[in-house]
Amino acid sequence: MKKMPTSFRDSKISGDSDGVRQNRAAPDEPGRLSTQQARRSLSVAWQTFNCRTLMAHQAAALRITLSLVAAAFLLREWPDSRVLYGDKSPWSSELLQRRLSETHLFTILAWSDQYWWFEVVYAATIIVCILLLVGWHTRTMSWLFMLLIISLQNRNPLIGDGGDNITHLLAIYLAFTRCGRVWSLDARRAKRSTGPDTCAAPQSPDVSGIVLWLSLGLLLAGAQLSGRSGSMISTGGFSVWAPVPGWATLLWGAWASAGIWFVAQRRPTWHEARLLFANLANMLHNCAVFVIVGQICLVYLAAGWYKLLGSAWRTGTAVYFPLHVDYFSPWPEISHVLAESHPLMVVITYGTVATQTAFPFFVFNRRIKNILLVIVMIEHLAIGMLLALPFFSLAMLAADTVFIPSSFLCRLSGATRRMLIHRSAKTGPGGWGPCS
Secondary structure, eight states, X not given: OOOOOHHHHHHHHHHHHHHHHHHHTGGGHHHHXXXXXXXXXXXXXXXXXXXXXXXXXXXXHHHHHHHHHHHHHHHHTGGGHHHHTSTTOSSOHHHHHHHHHHHOOOOGGGXXXXXXHHHHHHHHHHHHHHHHHHTSSHHHHHHHHHHHHHHHHHHOTTXXXXXXXXXXXHHHHHTTSOTTSSSSHHHHHHHHHHTTOTTXXXXXXXXXHHHHHHHHHXXXXXXXXXSOOTTTOBOSSSOBOOSOHHHHHHHHHHHHHHHHHHHHHHOTTOHHHHHHHHHHHXXXXXXXXXXHHHHHHHHHHHHHHHHHTSHHHHHTOTTTTGGGOGGGOSSHHHHHHHHTOHHHHHHHHHHHHHHHHHGGGGXXXXXXXXXXXXXXXXXXXXXXXXXXXXXXXXXXXXXXXXXXXXHHHHHHHHHHXXXXXXHHHHHOTTXXXXXX
8 A cells, every 4th residue: 555645644634633623622612703703793883884874765754754744734824823933922922032041942933023034934944844855955954944843833832732842853853864865856966966976076066055055154144143043142242152052063063064065075086085974974864863763762662651650541441531522523423433332442542552662672673563563653543533633643653754664665665656657658748747
């Protein structure tokens, strides 16, 4: 038998010994691998957090539904707007100034008691809602939407049904999101100007953006120097933001960052700066989205637990009594028919408590979360139709859109687009088409 070469035999033995060493070290490897996997997972999570716009479709859906609800409410209350928020309101300007001085809240309606000023602010709020709905300069419109909604709601604290609180909070959070990445005129313009490379410098100048940015800067400076924004700015030689210093930093910082971002987009050599600003915007968006999710979960959890403290909810009769109140019964016949079924009232009462209490705990379980989401949406629709609280229900439905899966939203968007294309093809140039 031919003798094995020494080098091959040595290498064979060394390979076996390495294998033996690896097998002997196997018990220690899981710990090392788990540490490496944890580091790798953290690295991937960090890259995802600062390089991707998470839940972009949900943010766009929230933008569309929330602005639509706000515009519908303002249009519905326009005939009585002066009594609710204007110069005829029972909450007089003296009471408003006293409340603002005590709480340091903000409303631009306190800058003037004139009728024309209220009409300008109210009409501007409706216009901003529509522009935010279609996604025209979304980041700017979201900030204006926040300021105007806060101004109207802080004008009269006696008005509201719970939906105003949700709209108030979501308007603040929405201003820090990139809610115009999809389903907006901004997304359409960005796709045409930059193409597939989202970090490339746009080729066409954005004249409307420049005019809007300069106009808002002049308005902000004029409000500060004029001394009319009493609760927001105190004048003394040179105006400073005394009672609420955060508003100055927030508004001027947002205005300056918008200008820097506009310049960086137009500089072909500022590719790294655009990447940095995009990552910062992504991180701010992702934080805001997580806060929105946490806020809605907290609302449902608090609502469920506070219901458990009431005896009517524990006995299963809480839903029965509101159906017999004429003020909350737009269709008394339907309400009385439902109220006559006592087992149904018990099931609805206990089901409401169980669903609202369990929802925050199953938000990361996709299947259970989707089932609970359908149930809470049906509950809000029933509240709006049977208890005469339509805008509260619509505000909660708008908040629930952040939990809708992206796949469903994309399928819904595709179906809507196909329907519109089919409609334009049938009607022709004279109908509801792209040229009409």
